[in-house]
Amino acid sequence: MKLAIGSDHGAYELKEELKTWLKDHSYDFEDIGTFNGERCDYPQVAKTLAEKIQAGTADRGILLCGTGIGISIAANKFDGIRCALAHDHYTAQMSRQHNDANVLAMGGRVLGPEVAKDVLQAWLTTDFEGDRHQRRLDQIKSFE
Numbered sequence: 722m723k724l725a726i727g728s729d730h731g732a733y734e735l736k737e738e739l740k741t742w743l744k745d746h747s748y749d750f751e752d753i754g755t756f757n758g759e760r761c762d763y764p765q766v767a768k769t770l771a772e773k774i775q776a777g778t779a780d781r782g783i784l785l786c787g788t789g790i791g792i793s794i795a796a797n798k799f800d801g802i803r804c805a806l807a808h809d810h811y812t813a814q815m816s817r818q819h820n821d822a823n824v825l826a827m828g829g830r831v832l833g834p835e836v837a838k839d840v841l842q843a844w845l846t847t848d849f850e851g852d853r854h855q856r857r858l859d860q861i862k863s864f865e
């Protein structure tokens with residue numbers, strides 16, 4: 722599984738922490754920026770990551786901004802993107818089991834790094850259950 726991870730300035734430090742965790746756990750990932758703490762616009766980060774998933778150069782993605790809200794709203798504008806904003810373990814698990822979320826969003830001003838790592842691990846290690854949930858995803862897809 723190839724991952725992409727991106728953030729705006731509001732979560733730059735969290736992105737760096739999560740990159741270390743991903744490396745330590747042998748995940749294959751690409752950092753799509755931002756590459757410093759200077760102010761930038763989260764929609765552009767969401768666009769870059771969404772287009773990587775659409776092109777198949779990333780399988781799943783992690784998007785971070787101050788709250789996770791703006792970047793998740795932006796990502797969900799792109800066809801095929803199912804971005805879940807999750808700040809707890811249960812929501813992260815359910816976003817995989819029921820929603821097949823292919824992007825996880827979190828807020829760097831909301832979560833400390835240890836909770837964010839727990840949320841990320843839950844999201845990375847939980848599989849989609851399919852069945853009736855696939856029917857609902859097909860309905861969502863038909864709205865695109």
Ligand code: RB5
Binds near residue numbers: 731787790791
């Ligand atoms: C940037 O200040 C902030 O608005 C952004 O990181 C995010 O929280 C938006 O939803």
